[in-house]
Amino acid sequence: MQGLLALSRGIDRLLRIFATMGGWMGALLVLVVCYDVITRYFGVPKPAGLNSTMIQEFEYWLHSGLIVFAIGYAYTRNAHVRIDLLRDNFSNRRKHIIEFIGISVALIPYSVIGFWLSWPFVKQSFISGEISKSQTGLSNLWIVKAGLLVLFALLLLAGISQWIKSLAGMTGNLSAAEEDELFGGGH
Template identity: 25%
Template sequence: MLLRTLDSINEIIGKLISLFAIVFAGVIIYEVFMRYALHQPTRWSFDVTKQLYGFYFIMLGAYALKHQAHVRVDLLIQRFSPAVQRWVEVVGYLVFFFPFVWIFLTRSYAFAERSFAQGETTYGAVQIPVYPLKMAMVVAAALLLIQGIVTVIRLIFHKEAEHHGS
């Protein structure tokens, strides 16, 4: 029950964040129209699209992990039995994934805290606050950590049906 609840959090957030692709595309289309049809490029669109893309990209990491959409290289372990493959994956999470996510979480927290305290903005023509994106990095790291824990629990207890997206 808890694993499904945690999965559903990342599922809902992933689907909500995916709506930003529409906003992101709208801003780009608007800028292209302004620049090439009206010969009046905007001063803000580049910074806004960078921020939206960064937010979109970083916030979908846990959703991608839930749906096993991250790049994997299974050339070495594909010859092993499914049980050995699961344990190799668990070790991989313990040795590589969790240390990376912990560093990502703690460093992005310090990064966001400093950005907020300084009222950091972009350097472009229109100064857009940067700290919301840096705070999103903290949230994204926490969601990734939660999804990683769920994935490892499923690998250890071999909950195959739940592990593959249900």
Template identity: 25%
Template sequence: MSETPVAAPPAVNDDGTGPDGLPVDRRLPRTRISNAIDRVILRVGNAASWIWVLLIIGIITNVTLRYVFGRATVWLEELQLYFYAIGFIIGLSYALTWDRHVRVDALADRWSARTRAWVELLGMLFLLLPFSVAILVEAVPYVMTSIRLNEGSPAPGGLPYTWVLKSFIVWGFLLIFLAALSRTLRCTALLFERPRPL
């Protein structure tokens, strides 16, 4: 009598990724489409993580100018807000891909994998995906108007090109939509085996 071989758990690198460079998550299977989406989001997120270094440099520079040299710069303060806003909105999709988003773990930890997948699927289909689409529908004309007006800071000495910051509403929520789509496909792969799990 031969026994059915049991699949070995995926190898985990020091950074929490598997051999394919994607985050290891034993609860939901992966699909070809979700892998492609996750790779894009992880590349963008890894590149955007350098914005936090720039933010720290900006804060140190601003504090030094203000308290050591007695000079305040409006544009540098605004630049810090830009860095923070961009890092935060890009980080949302990154957190969703890594499964580090906020949820009620006190309940979720007691549920079976299928129950968790159902809750996540319904949350994606009825909350996150529609919300992302609604934001994108409203944000695109908002950003286009800002570009057309070549909008800048109303503060004296502030930064020009405010539309650059506003455009990250579109980019950020597009990434959030893609991350939610990837999680949705992984949930359906577990629950219905569609698309086919890898």
């Protein structure tokens, strides 16, 4: 069990790295939006080759990246919707069982199916050289579509990490601090 918990901690570290990248995308998004507003409403010229459509589409890309890279870490920090009204009254063992079952029958299959169904769209976008529908927009749309693959992969990793922790909790192999972290969340 200690080996599995070490794997879970490794996954959590990886997810934290991706979440940090997503956070930097959020900071860059703020700067790009400010740049867009300044150049559009105050008449500041844009550098050669850039236009408002490209900048706005890049804002969507950054926003997507922020969500994609942060979702796995957010799940491991319990920053997702739960029915706490019922859950708070359950014993830790029951919470572990419910989490284990939920991850086994919902999260892991959902992540695998999402990845599998997204792959053809990303592949077709790459092969066809898909570009923006706007004539002055960005090219290489496969990059933003590949975010779906990353999202489902990170969500799967987060599910595996939480699944391991729930299994350890059901068998009494989690410390009190680890249980608090597992159930406490990061709201």
